[in-house]
Amino acid sequence: MQLDLSGRHALVCGASQGIGRASAIELALLGADVTVLARRSEVLAALVQALPRVHDAQKHGFVVADAGATDALRASAEQLVAGSPVHILINNSGGPPPGIVAAATPAEFLDAFRQHLLANHVLAQAVIPGMKAAGWGRIVNIISTSVKEPIPGIGVSNTTRGAVASWAKTLATELAPSGITVNNVLPGSTHTPRIEQIIAARARKSGSSEQDVQRAMTAEIPLGRFADPAETAAAVAFLASPAAGYITGVSLPVDGGRMHSL
Numbered sequence: 677m678q679l680d681l682s683g684r685h686a687l688v689c690g691a692s693q694g695i696g697r698a699s700a701i702e703l704a705l706l707g708a709d710v711t712v713l714a715r716r717s718e719v720l721a722a723l724v725q726a727l728p729r730v731h732d733a734q735k736h737g738f739v740v741a742d743a744g745a746t747d748a749l750r751a752s753a754e755q756l757v758a759g760s761p762v763h764i765l766i767n768n769s770g771g772p773p774p775g776i777v778a779a780a781t782p783a784e785f786l787d788a789f790r791q792h793l794l795a796n797h798v799l800a801q802a803v804i805p806g807m808k809a810a811g812w813g814r815i816v817n818i819i820s821t822s823v824k825e826p827i828p829g830i831g832v833s834n835t836t837r838g839a840v841a842s843w844a845k846t847l848a849t850e851l852a853p854s855g856i857t858v859n860n861v862l863p864g865s866t867h868t869p870r871i872e873q874i875i876a877a878r879a880r881k882s883g884s885s886e887q888d889v890q891r892a893m894t895a896e897i898p899l900g901r902f903a904d905p906a907e908t909a910a911a912v913a914f915l916a917s918p919a920a921g922y923i924t925g926v927s928l929p930v931d932g933g934r935m936h937s938l
């Protein structure tokens with residue numbers, strides 16, 4: 677199986693922690709030059725030093741940008757590709773705040789759409805010309821299993837995720853003739869700072885302990901545990917690899933079997 681990404685440049689968003697960080701590490705282990713993007717420069721600078729280098733020519737770097745600031749994000753991405761075309765784009769950002777959809781404000785929807793759909797879109801627009809020139813490209817969007825089954829209590833997130841999945845499927849069809857694949861990874865419960873916030877919020881709301889909330893969530897997972905971020909990142913890296921060249925337009929749950937749908 678051909679997994680080598682030497683000579684490929686990957687842009688990994690939301691990479692300062694969690695699944696984004698783990699994805700940056702997996703792509704570096706496959707030989708890619710990795711640019712990590714998030715908001716905190718000190719964290720990114722330290723990550724760039726820590727990223728694996730499996731061959732001498734491998735170079736890593738970082739871009740400081742806020743996924744919610746659409747015009748500045750677009751400008752940062754255009755500046756990056758002017759220096760070095762991006763062949764692999766990993767779209768990822770923090771999940772929108774929780775809350776039932778009936779209570780959501782227009783501003784909350786707009787914030788979430790900006791940080792996810794519009795961020796993914798302007799980044800894709802910036803990198804696609806370089807991918808087309810190379811005749812090869814990979815776009816992987818980290819979304820959520822809520823694409824398959826909306827999750828109670830995160831209404832704005834569910835709505836936004838559905839839009840991102842639909843955008844991605846449309847883009848996959850448009851870009852396939854150019855040798856560019858577009859796929860989605862749908863994490864289930866994964867050990868990251870995000871899941872700790874979700875557990876704490878559910879415990880506060882229900883009056884249960886955080887341990888009880890985590891036990892109840894784990895009971896719904898056939899594999900009987902949360903994922904390690906590296907396991908989610910392995911799926912991201914595979915979809916970014918040459919080996920996944922005939923896979924496009926799919927949404928892959930990495931959820932320990934929690935989705936009941938076929």
Ligand code: NAD
Nearest residue numbers: 690691692693694695742743769770771820865866868870
């Ligand atoms: P996380 O919150 O631990 O990490 C999110 C990353 O995005 C961080 O690096 C953060 O700095 C960055 N980020 C947040 N807002 C940003 C912004 N405005 N601009 C730039 N960067 C920003 O999340 P995670 O657990 O790694 O999850 C990644 C994605 O997968 C999220 O969208 C999350 O909702 C989704 N997801 C996670 C789980 C889970 O169990 N962890 C389950 C389902 C879906």
